[in-house]
Amino acid sequence: MTDATAETITDTPAEPASAKANRRSRGYWAGVAHDSRKLGFWFVAPAVLLLLFIVVFPLAMQLYLSLTWWTPLDGVRWYRAYESFNSGDNYARLLTDGALWAALGRTVLLMAIAVPAQFLLGLGLAYLFMEQFVGRKFFYSILLTPMMIVPAVVGLIFFLLFQGTGPVNDTLRLPTSFAWLTDVHRAMLAVIIADTWQWTPLMFLILLAGMLGVPADQLTAGRLLGASNWQNFCKIVLPRMKSVIAIALVLRSVECFKIFDVIFVMTKGGPGVETETISLFLYKKTFADLDWSYVAAIGLTILFSLSLIAARGLSYAAKRKG
Amino acid sequence: MNAISIQGAIKKYPKFTLGPIDLSVERGELFGILGPPSAGKTSILKLILGLVKPDRGKVLIGGANSDEMEVAERQISMVFQNLALFPHMSGRENIAFPLTERGVSSKEIAARLDAVSDVLHVGHILHKNPAQMSGGERQRIALGRALIADSRAILLDEPIAALDARLREEMRVELKRLQRTNNQTFVYVSHDEEEVMAIADRVAVVIDGRVAQVGAPDDVYNKPNSLSVAQVIGSPPMNLFQGRFSADGRHFECGDIVVAVAGIRDVPAGEQGTLGIRPEDIHRAGDHATRRFRISVNSIEPLGGYTIVNATLGGQLIKIRVSGQLDGPDDHGGSVVFDERRLHLFDSEGDRLGME
Numbered sequence: 001m002t003d004a005t006a007e008t009i010t011d012t013p014a015e016p017a018s019a020k021a022n023r024r025s026r027g028y029w030a031g032v033a034h035d036s037r038k039l040g041f042w043f044v045a046p047a048v049l050l051l052l053f054i055v056v057f058p059l060a061m062q063l064y065l066s067l068t069w070w071t072p073l074d075g076v077r078w079y080r081a082y083e084s085f086n087s088g089d090n091y092a093r094l095l096t097d098g099a100l101w102a103a104l105g106r107t108v109l110l111m112a113i114a115v116p117a118q119f120l121l122g123l124g125l126a127y128l129f130m131e132q133f134v135g136r137k138f139f140y141s142i143l144l145t146p147m148m149i150v151p152a153v154v155g156l157i158f159f160l161l162f163q164g165t166g167p168v169n170d171t172l173r174l175p176t177s178f179a180w181l182t183d184v185h186r187a188m189l190a191v192i193i194a195d196t197w198q199w200t201p202l203m204f205l206i207l208l209a210g211m212l213g214v215p216a217d218q219l220t221a222g223r224l225l226g227a228s229n230w231q232n233f234c235k236i237v238l239p240r241m242k243s244v245i246a247i248a249l250v251l252r253s254v255e256c257f258k259i260f261d262v263i264f265v266m267t268k269g270g271p272g273v274e275t276e277t278i279s280l281f282l283y284k285k286t287f288a289d290l291d292w293s294y295v296a297a298i299g300l301t302i303l304f305s306l307s308l309i310a311a312r313g314l315s316y317a318a319k320r321k322g
Numbered sequence: 323m324n325a326i327s328i329q330g331a332i333k334k335y336p337k338f339t340l341g342p343i344d345l346s347v348e349r350g351e352l353f354g355i356l357g358p359p360s361a362g363k364t365s366i367l368k369l370i371l372g373l374v375k376p377d378r379g380k381v382l383i384g385g386a387n388s389d390e391m392e393v394a395e396r397q398i399s400m401v402f403q404n405l406a407l408f409p410h411m412s413g414r415e416n417i418a419f420p421l422t423e424r425g426v427s428s429k430e431i432a433a434r435l436d437a438v439s440d441v442l443h444v445g446h447i448l449h450k451n452p453a454q455m456s457g458g459e460r461q462r463i464a465l466g467r468a469l470i471a472d473s474r475a476i477l478l479d480e481p482i483a484a485l486d487a488r489l490r491e492e493m494r495v496e497l498k499r500l501q502r503t504n505n506q507t508f509v510y511v512s513h514d515e516e517e518v519m520a521i522a523d524r525v526a527v528v529i530d531g532r533v534a535q536v537g538a539p540d541d542v543y544n545k546p547n548s549l550s551v552a553q554v555i556g557s558p559p560m561n562l563f564q565g566r567f568s569a570d571g572r573h574f575e576c577g578d579i580v581v582a583v584a585g586i587r588d589v590p591a592g593e594q595g596t597l598g599i600r601p602e603d604i605h606r607a608g609d610h611a612t613r614r615f616r617i618s619v620n621s622i623e624p625l626g627g628y629t630i631v632n633a634t635l636g637g638q639l640i641k642i643r644v645s646g647q648l649d650g651p652d653d654h655g656g657s658v659v660f661d662e663r664r665l666h667l668f669d670s671e672g673d674r675l676g677m678e
Contacts, residue, residue, distance in 0.1 A: 217406035224371060225420035225471060226394045235423075239410040 059300075066090050066296035073290055081293070090297035100298065102273065103281035106188070110277060111256045114192045114199075118252060119245075121196070122203025126211050127233060129204075147201040155265025158194035162266070181267050184274045191275050194262050199255070203248055210244030211237055243317040250313035254306055278302065324385065325349045325475050325507040326398075331369055331379035340365045340531040342379060347475065347509055352501045354522030354539070355511045358554060362531040363511045367477050370509070372396055384474055399468035403480040405460055407452040413463045414448040420471040438470045441503060457485045461493055465500065475507035483512065494521050515555055519543065527551050544664075549672035552598050558630060558641040560666065561604070563597045574667060577636040579615060581660060583667060586676035590669050598666035601630070601643035607657035614657040622648060633658075 032038045061078070067088060070081035094100055125143065129136065146154070161168050162180035169178050180190045214237050222232040238245075260279035263269060269276035269284070276284075278298075285295045324346045332341035340362045347353040355363050368374045369381055372393045381388045383396050399420075407416050415422075417438060421431045439445045442462045452460050461482065468476045482493045498521045501508045512518050518525055519539040526536045534554075535547045546552035552560045565576030567583065571591030574583050581597060583589055607614040615635055623630040624647055631642040635658075642658065667675040 215404070215406065217402045217404055218408060220371075220373065221400065221402060221406040221408075221467075222419075222423075223393050224398065224400055225467065226423040227419075231423055235419075236408055 062296040062300055065293050066300055068293050070293050071290050072292065086293075090294050091301070093294065094298055094301060099273075100278075100281060103276050103278050106273075106275070107257055107259075107277040107279075110188065110192060110195070110259065111253055114195045115249065115252050115256055117192070117196050118200045118203045119207075119249060121200045122205075122207050122248070125200070125204045126208035129208055130211055143204060144201050146198045147205075149198065151198065151261035152265050154194055154198045155262040158190060158197070158262070159266045162190045182271050184271055187267050187271055187275050191259075191263055191266060194266065195256065195259060198262070199252060203252060206244060206248040206251070207241070210241040210248075213244070214240050246313055246317035250310050250317070253313075254310055257302075257306065324382065325351070326370055326509070327382040327385075328366070328369060329380050329382065331376035331381060333365060333369065333374055333376050335365075338362070338531060340369075341376070343369070343533055345526055345533060345536065347507060349507055350505045352498065352508045352510060352521055352523050354518035354525040355509065355528055356515055356518040356525055356554070357513060357528035359513050361513075361528045363513070363528050364479055365531075366528065367400070367479055367509070367511060370396075370475075370477060371398055371400060397471070397474045398477060399471045399473040399475075400477040400479065401464045401468050401481040403483055405452075405464040405481070407460060407464055407467075409452050411451070412448065413444060413450055413452070413455065413459075413466075416452070416463050417444075417448070417466040417470055419467060434470050438466045441469070441500065442466050458489050458493065461485065462496075465497075469500070469504065469506070473506075475509060477509045477511070479511045480513070481510075482517070483514070490517065497521060515557060519555075527554060529554060545674070546598075546666065547674045549596055549598070549668045549674075552666055552668070552674075556600055558601045558643065560598045560600050561640040563599075563636070563638065564594070565597060566594050567591055579636050581613070581662065581665060583665075583675075586667060589667075589675060594670045595675070596668040596672070598668065599660050600664065600666075601641040603661040603664040604640070604642045604658050605661065607659045611657070611659045613662075614659050616657050617642075624648070 032042060065078065065081055067085060067090070068081040069084040069086050069089075070076065070078065074084070076083065129140065149157075159181065160166055163169075164176040164179055168174075168180065169176060180186045218236055219232055222236050223229075227235065258279055259277055260283070263275050263277060263280055264283075267275045269280040282295055282298060285291045285298075326345075326347040328343050328345045330341070331343045332339065334340075338360075343366060345366070355366060357363050365374070369376055370383075372381075372388060372391060375389075383391065383398070388396060408419065411419070414435065418431050418435055421434065426434075435448075439448060442465060444459070444462045444466060447455055447459050447463070450459075452463065455463065464481070465476075478497070481497075482490045485493060494517055497508070497510070500506070501521075510518060510522060519542075522539055524537060525539050525542050527534045527542060529550050535542055535551045537545075542551065543555055546555055546560075549562070553562070563576040563579055565574055565579070567574055567589055569592045571589040572582060572584060574581050574595060574597050576597060579597070617633040617635045617640070619631055619633045620639070621632045623632070626647075628646065629644045629648050631644060631648075633640055633642060669675055
C-alpha cells in the first residue's frame, strides 16, 4: 500500500532544470501554456473585447452625449461634444418634461393591463394543458404561433382587423363608423388586445414549464389526501411556481415597457398621443426633433431604472427558488 | 373482513400487462409486496389507490367494490418512495394537510397532530421545512401525514430506499412498531427482499406482472413454489444446477453432482429439471460424510457475522454462506456436502416438486 502510494506520487517526473531555463529564454508566450491564470486570461480576452465594443462603448458614449447639448445639426463631431457640456441639464429637464411623464404614464397603464391579462390567460391555458386530452400537441403548436410572428406583422394584422370595415366590427355587428384605432378611448384597448394576443403564448409556455416541473408524486399525494384539483393547484402548484411566475412577470413587463413595433404600425402613437408609449416618444424625439443628447439622458435613466426593477424581481425569484 | 381485496384484476399497458392479480390484505396486517424492478409492484398500488382502473377484474376496499369510488373516497394513504412532502410547507402543515383539506376544525387538527407527533417523536421538528430535515426526519413526517388521515390502509412504496443502510434498519423496526401500535393495515412494497421479509406478516412475490407466490416470509423462503421465486428470494441467491432426473426417478443428476430425491412426490423420471440449494445449506464435508462434492475456492468475502465463499463445483460457480469467519484459507476448501433435507427441486416448467 505504502509502496503503491509512493509510486503514484513519483509517477510525475520532476521537470528538468534545463527545460525551465529553455522556456524562460523563449519569453512570455512560452510560459502561457503552463500558467493556468495567463492561459485563462487569453482565452477570455476576445469575448471581453467584444463585450467592451458592443456594450460598454455605446453606453459610455451615450452617457457622454447626455451631459452635452450636442445634436447632429451643429456640424460638430460627436467626440467634440464636450464643447457644449451642460452639467447634467438634460437630467434636470427630464424630471419636469410633461410629455415624457405622460408617455411614461401611458406605458405603465399599458403594462398594468396587458401583463396581468397575459398572465391570467397564460395561467388558465397552462392549467388546461396540465391534463392530457385529444389534440393537445396540435393545440399546443397553434397556441405558440402568435409569438413567432414578427411584431410589425402583428401590428399590421390588428390594423386590418380593427378597421371600421374590418372583421372585428363585422363580427361584433358594429357600424363601420365605429372607430377603434382613431378613437381616443379605444385605440389603447386595441393595442392592448394585439399585445396580449401576441404575448400570452410566451406566458403560457413559461407557466406550463413551471407547472410541469411540480413532481407528479406531490400532486398524487395531494389527491390521495383529499385535495380537489383546484385545491391541489392553489396549495401545491402555485406556491411552488413563485419563482417562475416572478421571472415571467419581470420578462413580460420589461418587454411590454419597450413596446414599439405594434403601436407604430397600428396607430403611430395616435390618435394625437393617446397610444404614444415611451419608445415612440423617444423615436419622435430622436428622428423628428433630433434632440439626441436629451434622448441619451432619457435612455440611460430608463435603462438604469428597468435594470433595478428587473434585478429586484429576479433576486426575489432566486430566493423563492424551489 | 379484508381491508383490500384484488380479484382477477388485469391492466394492459402498451408494453406490459399486469395480472391477473388476486390478492387479499387482512385488516391490521403488514402485507409485503416483493419483486424485481419493473415487475408491476407500483402498478398494483395504483390499482388499489384508484389511480388506474383495471381493464378486467375488481378491487374491493373494505369489502365494497371500488369501481365507482373516487381516489380520495377510498381513504387509503400512501408514503411515496421520494416521500412527496410539500417543500413549501412546514412539517406541521405537511402532516395536517389531509385534515385541513377536509375542513376539520383547528381544535381537532391540533389534538390529532399531538397524538401523531407523540407516536412518531417529531414534536421538535414540526416547525422545520422538509429541506431543513434529515432523511429520517422527513420519513417520519411523511408517515405522520399518512397516519393522521385515519385511513383504511397505508401503502408504502419503497419508503426507505433512499436512506442509508443503518437508517434503513432503524426505520424498518420503527415501521413495524408503528404498525403494531396503531393496528394499522400496511401494504409495504420493495424490491429489497431483506427489508420486506424482516417486517411483513405475509409476502406476495410479484414477477413479470403476476403474483408468483403469497405466503409467510418463512414459507416463501423455504418453499419457493417456482424457479423464478427461488431466484428472486435469498441473498446471496440460491445455487441452481440444471440437470436431469434419473430414469428410475430416484436421483437428480447434473454432471458429477448426483443427489437422491427420495421422498419427493411426482418426480418426472428421465426428464430435465433444476436442483436448488441455498448458500447456507452447503456445509464443509465431515470425515465420514458420504455424497461429498469437491469444490475449488475462488474467493472469500468476510462480512463480519458471516462469510461468503465463492467456489466452483462441477464447472459451475456457486456461493456458500458460512456462519462467522473462516478458520483459515483452506476452510471449506476441498469437499462440501448438501443438506439433503433442504434441497429444492423444480421440473422442466420451473414448478416446485414435492410441494404439499
